[in-house]
Amino acid sequence: MTDATNSKAKNRPVYRNIHVTEIISYRLPPAGVVSILHRISGLLMFLLLPFIIWMFDTSVSSEISYESFTNAFVAGIGFVPAWFVKLTVLGLIWGYLHHFIAGVRHLWMDATHSVSKEQGHSSAVITLALSVLLTLLLGAKLFGLY
Amino acid sequence: MSTFGSKRIVVGAHYGLRDWLAQRVTAVLMALFTVVLLAQFLMPGELGYDRWAGIFSQQWMKVLTFVVIISLAYHAWVGVRDIWMDYVKSVALRLTLQVFTLVWLVGCAGWAIQVLWRL
Numbered sequence: 723m724t725d726a727t728n729s730k731a732k733n734r735p736v737y738r739n740i741h742v743t744e745i746i747s748y749r750l751p752p753a754g755v756v757s758i759l760h761r762i763s764g765l766l767m768f769l770l771l772p773f774i775i776w777m778f779d780t781s782v783s784s785e786i787s788y789e790s791f792t793n794a795f796v797a798g799i800g801f802v803p804a805w806f807v808k809l810t811v812l813g814l815i816w817g818y819l820h821h822f823i824a825g826v827r828h829l830w831m832d833a834t835h836s837v838s839k840e841q842g843h844s845s846a847v848i849t850l851a852l853s854v855l856l857t858l859l860l861g862a863k864l865f866g867l868y
Numbered sequence: 869m870s871t872f873g874s875k876r877i878v879v880g881a882h883y884g885l886r887d888w889l890a891q892r893v894t895a896v897l898m899a900l901f902t903v904v905l906l907a908q909f910l911m912p913g914e915l916g917y918d919r920w921a922g923i924f925s926q927q928w929m930k931v932l933t934f935v936v937i938i939s940l941a942y943h944a945w946v947g948v949r950d951i952w953m954d955y956v957k958s959v960a961l962r963l964t965l966q967v968f969t970l971v972w973l974v975g976c977a978g979w980a981i982q983v984l985w986r987l
Contacts, residue, residue: 788917
């Protein structure tokens with residue numbers, strides 16, 4: 723609390739109960755970005771659960787349903803075009819990777835008490851970089867680039 | 869810690885601890901499942917319907933997948949409920965969203981288990 727009373731700190735902008743319109747001007751540190759993306763990716767996967775189970779259902783139930791599963795990536799599902807199916811799956815891949823890596827980061831912090839500012843910063847940067855990198859790698863495969 | 873009678877503890881701080889711990893335990897289970905599935909997925913050989921369905925038709929894999937489905941439902945319940953509690957201030961809307969979350973998760977878990985158990 724001593725920081726709050728020195729004159730240098732007084733001139734800093736103070737954000738309390740951030741309003742939606744202030745989000746843009748609020749510079750979030752990498753750890754904060756990881757945190758909000760952890761929530762967003764979790765909610766994304768929660769909302770897409772029926773689609774995930776549909777993929778599980780069609781891919782394992784029978785050879786005929788397996789056919790319609792692979793076909794979803796070629797001809798789409800009903801009125802939904804194939805590129806949108808792929809894009810949704812890409813979103814899920816990113817969501818899973820980010821949620822997984824950020825979750826491991828949490829567990830690692832819990833287990834080793836690695837909660838210094840520097841550790842929080844570097845592990846957050848690693849989380850963001852690794853999840854995006856792996857998403858691009860798997861995304862290239864998904865879209866048939868290799 | 870008494871949960872009944874005149875000495876019962878009326879403040880529920882340990883409910884938070886229980887959920888916090890449950891979220892981590894379920895996360896570890898799902899992470900292990902991911903590694904186990906990935907290991908089988910990356911085994912040599914052509915990956916067609918037979919091998920893919922074969923992975924899930926082993927009894928031990930069925931049991932593990934079943935545990936993971938339940939874990940996922942509990943994990944997502946804690947997480948999504950936290951989101952509603954943090955951002956939705958209207959009690960009526962929050963309750964509605966929480967009920968929706970429960971119905972959604974129980975429904976999805978039921979569907980996933982049905983798919984798994986008829987394999």
